[in-house]
Amino acid sequence: xxxxxxxxxxxxxxxxxxxxxxxxxxxxxxxxxxxxxxxxxxxxxxxxxxxxxxxxxxxxxxxxxxxxxxxxxxxxxxxxxxxxxxxxxxxxxxxxxxxxxxxxxxxxxxxxxxxxxxxxxxxxxxxxxxxxxxxxxxxxxxxxxxxxxxxxxxxxxxxxxxxxxxxxxxxxxxxxxxxxxxxxxxxxxxxxxxxxxxxxxxxxxxxxxxxxxxxxxxxxxxxxxxxxxxxxxxxxxxxxxxxxxxxxxxxxxxxxxxxxxxxxxxxxxxxxxxxxxxxxxxxxxxxxxxxxxxxxxxxxxxxxxxxxxxxxxxxxxxxxxxxxxxxxxxxxxxxxxxxxxxxxxxxxxxxxxxxxxxxxxxxxxxxxxxxxxxxxxxxxxxxxxxxxxxxxxxxxxxxxxxxxxxxxxxxxxxxxxxxxxxxxxxxxxxxxxxxxxxxxxxxxxxxxxxxxxxxxxxxxxxxxxxxxxxxxxxxxxxxxxxxxxxxxxxxxxxxxxxxxxxxxxxxxxxxxxxxxxxxxxxxxxxxxxxxxxxxxxxxxxxxxxxxxxxxxxxxxxxxxxxxxxxxxxxxxxxxxxxxxxxxxxxxxxxxxxxxxxxxxxxxxxxxxxxxxxxxxxxxxxxxxxxxxxxxxxxxxxxxxxxxxxxxxxxxxxxxxxxxxxxxxxxxxxxxxxxxxxxxxxxxxxxxxxxxxxxxxxxxxxxxxxxxxxxxxxxxxxxxxxxxxxxxxxxxxxxxxxxxxxxxxxxxxxxxxxxxxxxxxxxxxxxxxxxxxxxxxxxxxxxxxx
Numbered sequence: 143x144x145x146x147x148x149x150x151x152x153x154x155x156x157x158x159x160x161x162x163x164x165x166x167x168x169x170x171x172x173x174x175x176x177x178x179x180x181x182x183x184x185x186x187x188x189x190x191x192x193x194x195x196x197x198x199x200x201x202x203x204x205x206x207x208x209x210x211x212x213x214x215x216x217x218x219x220x221x222x223x224x225x226x227x228x229x230x231x232x233x234x235x236x237x238x239x240x241x242x243x244x245x246x247x248x249x250x251x252x253x254x255x256x257x258x259x260x261x262x263x264x265x266x267x268x269x270x271x272x273x274x275x276x277x278x279x280x281x282x283x284x285x286x287x288x289x290x291x292x293x294x295x296x297x298x299x300x301x302x303x304x305x306x307x308x309x310x311x312x313x314x315x316x317x318x319x320x321x322x323x324x325x326x327x328x329x330x331x332x333x334x335x336x337x338x339x340x341x342x343x344x345x346x347x348x349x350x351x352x353x354x355x356x357x358x359x360x361x362x363x364x365x366x367x368x369x370x371x372x373x374x375x376x377x378x379x380x381x382x383x384x385x386x387x388x389x390x391x392x393x394x395x396x397x398x399x400x401x402x403x404x405x406x407x408x409x410x411x412x413x414x415x416x417x418x419x420x421x422x423x424x425x426x427x428x429x430x431x432x433x434x435x436x437x438x439x440x441x442x443x444x445x446x447x448x449x450x451x452x453x454x455x456x457x458x459x460x461x462x463x464x465x466x467x468x469x470x471x472x473x474x475x476x477x478x479x480x481x482x483x484x485x486x487x488x489x490x491x492x493x494x495x496x497x498x499x500x501x502x503x504x505x506x507x508x509x510x511x512x513x514x515x516x517x518x519x520x521x522x523x524x525x526x527x528x529x530x531x532x533x534x535x536x537x538x539x540x541x542x543x544x545x546x547x548x549x550x551x552x553x554x555x556x557x558x559x560x561x562x563x564x565x566x567x568x569x570x571x572x573x574x575x576x577x578x579x580x581x582x583x584x585x586x587x588x589x590x591x592x593x594x595x596x597x598x599x600x601x602x603x604x605x606x607x608x609x610x611x612x613x614x615x616x617x618x619x620x621x622x623x624x625x626x627x628x629x630x631x632x633x634x635x636x637x638x639x640x641x642x643x644x645x646x647x648x649x650x651x652x653x654x655x656x657x658x659x660x661x662x663x664x665x666x667x668x669x670x671x672x673x674x675x676x677x678x679x680x681x682x683x684x685x686x687x688x689x690x691x692x693x694x695x696x697x698x699x700x701x702x703x704x705x706x707x708x709x710x711x712x713x714x715x716x717x718x719x720x721x722x723x724x725x726x727x728x729x730x731x732x733x734x735x736x737x738x739x740x741x742x743x744x745x746x747x748x749x750x751x752x753x754x755x756x757x758x759x760x761x762x763x764x765x766x767x768x769x770x771x772x773x774x775x776x777x778x779x780x781x782x783x784x785x786x787x788x789x790x791x792x793x794x795x796x797x798x799x800x801x802x803x804x805x806x807x808x809x810x811x812x813x814x815x816x817x818x819x820x821x822x823x824x825x826x827x828x829x830x831x832x833x834x835x836x837x838x839x840x841x842x843x844x845x846x847x848x849x850x851x852x853x854x855x856x857x858x859x860x861x862x863x864x865x866x867x868x869x870x871x872x873x874x875x876x877x878x879x880x881x882x883x884x885x886x887x888x889x890x891x892x893x894x895x896x897x898x899x900x901x902x903x904x905x906x907x908x909x910x911x912x913x914x915x916x917x918x919x920x921x922x923x924x925x926x927x
Contacts (some may be wrong), residue, residue, distance in 0.1 A: 416457025439662025
């Protein structure tokens with residue numbers, strides 16, 4: 143646990159993980175105060191106990207260190223002693239058959255007959271490899287004390303103090319002290335020394351025989367219990383633990399139901415991680431397998447779809463436990479996760495709600511296929527870095543609700559930064575309200591800081607599994623006593639949704655089995671049953687007031703721009719080319735919460751560069767002047783494809799002096815290709831022709847190129863005009879010839895009439911060809927005129 147967290151929760155009446163004022167007095171140096179011999183400290187490791195106590199206290203310890211006097215009594219047969227018992231004259235004779243042996247006054251008293259001597263003594267077998275011997279006059283006792291009940295969670299922090307001096311806890315309510323040999327056993331093979339402390343308990347003042355060996359308590363409650371080993375009255379070792387005293391069956395019912403849910407999230411490995419580098423993932427899978435194997439209650443687990451796929455495929459890099467997971471998690475609850483690791487709040491903010499919905503459905507399907515005997519549910523969402531993000535906005539909560547979510551789980555350290563969170567007053571066994579944008583509300587559950595005790599790595603701290611389990615239960619039961627009866631739930635998880643220690647969870651299951659108010663259940667079952675925490679008269683409302691952890695809007699804008707280019711380039715590629723799909727997936731992958739903004743920008747640039755390389759592969763080299771000789775002349779256009787993939791393009795010619803087709807669709811293999819396009823010139827002369835290469839969608843690829851064409855023949859419309867002019871010329875020429883011929887005929891007729899002997903001048907010509915001013919003629923009158 144970080145120092146910051148310790149300071150933040152140290153004064154909390156409900157959320158406390160470290161001792162506060164005065165508890166430092168309890169932490170002592172074992173060698174100085176818990177042992178009579180500084181060079182050989184003695185420690186007591188709690189191995190087992192009954193946490194729910196009805197009528198008898200039971201605790202089992204392993205004693206570690208120099209404690210040879212902790213051993214059971216032994217009975218040995220000794221040689222005849224030099225002393226004897228004198229029989230009075232009036233005592234029965236016949237070898238004393240009817241004589242009664244006097245009772246020994248203590249364990250060291252012996253009774254000797256004339257023939258043999260049988261002595262009961264407190265002795266100890268030698269230490270393995272040593273010759274330790276206990277002085278016969280040393281008295282070693284075990285003192286059991288019960289102290290005032292813990293009524294708040296602050297008091298529960300006393301268990302964090304480590305080795306203690308029982309007197310520092312205050313005056314005990316009651317104590318029982320007996321010889322250590324009564325509780326001691328020694329393993330003959332290993333020499334391990336154990337103390338099994340069993341002491342009857344009853345309520346103070348209850349009827350019954352008065353016996354010093356009965357431990358009395360005022361009534362039901364959560365009580366500190368100290369067990370001390372004393373050597374001649376001097377403290378040799380001590381241990382502090384807690385028990386829930388329930389003097390009658392069901393005495394904890396008044397506290398209300400308590401649901402226990404064990405959860406874990408397996409971190410999604412980087413998809414690019416090679417098999418041999420999956421060390422962390424293999425470790426988490428092994429811990430999860432162990433948890434499933436050793437515990438009896440249902441689990442609620444988040445396994446990313448990408449990892450589920452690898453489990454189903456038998457990926458050897460995941461270790462030997464992975465193939466067993468589907469069977470180990472049969473009947474357990476698996477959280478539905480999107481196939482792409484997408485944060486719901488960031489998705490809504492960037493307009494990707496539909497994508498999140500699609501990815502969640504795909505992910506749930508993948509998980510269900512890999513774990514066919516598990517129950518894949520959308521009821522619960524883990525708001526943590528191991529899944530997506532710890533920031534759930536009201537918009538994100540609404541999206542999750544629309545997809546079936548009822549409960550959002552957040553770690554305490556992240557939750558403490560949410561708006562409305564009263565960290566010091568947070569009750570982790572009840573839920574808070576989470577507002578949605580439509581006016582409804584969801585539920586928020588908090589993983590308590592006591593989860594540090596459930597970390598598998600905590601086993602290396604020298605605290606026994608049972609002690610760690612008792613610490614967790616003490617925190618929970620202290621809250622129940624402090625807050626009063628209610629329907630509560632408690633989440634058991636490692637730090638940050640990690641896999642909890644299988645041994646501690648299994649121990650908690652066993653220790654609470656006597657409490658019929660406790661039920662281990664999947665977390666979704668608690669979503670609608672657990673009560674809402676109240677601060678004063680009001681329900682506790684919390685929300686993440688800021689924006690999503692990742693701003694996806696710039697990534698979406700970049701991806702949409704590049705996606706438009708993919709649409710243009712994809713039809714150019716051969717059928718079956720997988721690059722367009724890969725590009726689209728890569729752009730979508732930049733929305734993942736695993737991807738940083740820098741990595742997203744680099745991925746988008748990489749896709750853009752690949753598209754540039756394809757379009758840049760098309761080029762139009764310079765060409766000489768093309769001569770067009772008539773209709774349908776093939777105009778040669780040479781195009782270079784410098785890539786290694788055949789590309790389909792459209793070649794388009796543009797010229798005001800040419801008749802050209804709408805566009806020539808061609809496939810350009812790698813290398814140089816000459817495309818011949820039939821054109822018809824309109825007129826003669828030299829003129830420019832613009833050549834454009836476009837994708838099948840019409841997007842231009844690269845700059846246009848201007849070619850030069852020369853036409854030496856009339857074609858097309860030019861021929862039509864020429865023919866028309868020729869016809870006009872011919873018509874004019876024919877008309878001209880007719881007029882000339884008519885003029886010559888008139889002249890010849892005039893000449894022939896004037897020369898005729900019959901006065902041909904008076905003969906009327908068949909057509910009038912005289913001027914208006916000519917003198918009139920007199921027909922038949924030769925003298926007229």
